[in-house]
Amino acid sequence: MKILLKNALILKNAFSDFVKENIFIENGKIVEIGKFQRQADKVYDLSGKLIMPGFVNAHTHAAMTLMRGVAEDVSLEEWLFKKIFPIEDKLTPEDVYIGTMIAQMEMARKGVVAYVDMYFHCEAVVQAAIDFGMKALITRGLTDQSGSDNGRLRQNIEYFEKFNGKDGLVFIGFGPHAPYSCSLDYLDRVATVANELGAPVTIHLYESEKETYSLKEILKTKLSECRVIFAHCVHLKESDIELLAKESFFVAHSPTSNLKLANGIAPVSKMLEKNIQVCLGTDGAASNNTLDIWHEMRLASLLQKARDPVKICTTEALSMATLTGAKASGLTSGSLDTGYDADLIVLDIEKPWYLPLEQLKSHLIHSANSLDVYATMIKGRWVYFNGVFPTVDESEIKNRFEGVVQRLIDIEN
């Protein structure tokens, strides 16, 4: 399939300038960007639109759309242990499939092309990603709190063997939940396996001020040799910041979830000063409550500006949401270039809040609305286009979702 996108403004990546050129896509890949004439099977006139790289949501629990709004105005501890875990105990693979589908619809609607997930019933997450056509780094949440992991690591390895690389969309990593739910021995075992398989790892780290373990000790395990996405990193000591400054380490910053669960504000400016690679994640819809990277991008920037107007600048924010997220997840997105997968979004910039157009880059952070996304393409396939989700039956998914939620409510009563 040959696709021509013409007459749009193009932002190739966070660091580039806007150009008015055409994009030619063949078999899911960008073949040419420039001022050319070519024959195509499908031609889209995108006058008045901006084409830019899609966002990477570098930390989420997609299926938690099922629990959006069920546990409000509580601390992380109460939220997780008293409200969320009891509901999660009742989730079936079918529930996780439907919850993940709704999450993907929301993310595609808001310009996300790839996400990093940590959950369970991962075969259902894989199926949802494949059926929808979204890129995902999927990890099995791992804990050994009761002294045993009840086969979770074995399951994660099986997911890797069965699904890693599937359709060029799904990749499998390892998801030790947090240092407070994984012993050091277990973390070492998980990291050893991940390292042998060349798979990335993601783990919650220093989310609340009650988390008092030692990062130095944690990094004496094989985790130090893995590609790791550390989620949250709100309560880092100066010495911890130094430890995270490493080519293979990434921090997924989730400002909304951190504020909503009263965990505070991550020291992102300090991290960026030390060249730590910071990307953005929404966390799950039960703690955010949206899956909106535009919102995270703006909030991340504003929270640091509370103390220093220089941080986080437009280019930095955009690159956190695109290039750094792509690098962290290992998913080849984040930039529009010849040879890259066509993972892009089309934004309707004919709205008053994109004027003056001369300052368009700033508007993308401080004035844009996620619902201005007109279309989202992943590997050359539209997964959202002008109000329609071409790869799924929207009303069927919504009906099934309501059915699952009703069942969960009935169990509770």
Ligand SMILES: CSC[C@H]1O[C@@H](n2cnc3c(O)ncnc32)[C@H](O)[C@@H]1O
């Ligand atoms: C075992 S699968 C992943 C696990 O993580 C839980 N979770 C979701 N958000 C957070 C968070 O902010 N901190 C800690 N744990 C979180 C989710 O409910 C799943 O049980």
Ligand SMILES: [Zn+2]
């Ligand atoms: Zn999380």
